[in-house]
Amino acid sequence: MSRLLDAPGRRPATPPTGHRHRRSAGPEGGRRGRSAAVPTTALLLVLALVTAACTVPWVRHELRASFTRLPSTYTELYFDGTPAVARGAVVVPVAVVAHGDAPRSYRLRIRLVTASGRTEVSRTVGLTTQRAGTPRRATVRLPYGRTHDGAVTAVVRVALQGRAQTLHYTLDIPGGSS
Numbered sequence: 001m002s003r004l005l006d007a008p009g010r011r012p013a014t015p016p017t018g019h020r021h022r023r024s025a026g027p028e029g030g031r032r033g034r035s036a037a038v039p040t041t042a043l044l045l046v047l048a049l050v051t052a053a054c055t056v057p058w059v060r061h062e063l064r065a066s067f068t069r070l071p072s073t074y075t076e077l078y079f080d081g082t083p084a085v086a087r088g089a090v091v092v093p094v095a096v097v098a099h100g101d102a103p104r105s106y107r108l109r110i111r112l113v114t115a116s117g118r119t120e121v122s123r124t125v126g127l128t129t130q131r132a133g134t135p136r137r138a139t140v141r142l143p144y145g146r147t148h149d150g151a152v153t154a155v156v157r158v159a160l161q162g163r164a165q166t167l168h169y170t171l172d173i174p175g176g177s178s
Contacts, residue, residue, distance in 0.1 A: 092158065106136075
C-alpha cells in the first residue's frame, strides 16, 4: 500500500463492510432525469410563445420591418407630438429627417378632412433640413370654424409632396355655438 493510505488518521480506500454505496441515477429516473426535463420544457415553452407571437399582425409587421434593408438615401416623416385642438385651431407638430443624399428642401401639405371626406382647411409648408440625420420640426396651426352644434371627428392628413409618404391622425374637435 501507499504511504498515504497507511498514514495514521487516513481512511482506507475501501469502505467498511455494511457501508452503503451511493449510486448515481440513470437516465430513467432520479436527479439527472429531472434536470434534463427543465431545459427541454423551457425550450418548448419559448418555441410556443414565439410561434404565438408571430401570428399577431403587428409583431409580423415589426419583424418584417426590422429585417428590411433601408436604402442609404431616404426621408422620414413623422408627427413630432400628438395633434391637438387649442384656441380655435388644430395644432399639428411634424418633423422631417433627410438621410444620406436625400434632398434638403421639402413641401408638406397638411389638411383637416371631415368624416364625410370634405377638406375643411389646408395649408402647405416648406421645410429645409440643415444636415443629414437632423430633424427639421414645424408646428402648423389649422384654424377651424366652430359652426357645428356638436363635436366633429376629423382626420389630420399630412403629405410629403412629391413622395409617397403620408400621415394621418383622427381627432375629435369639440363643437360650439356661434
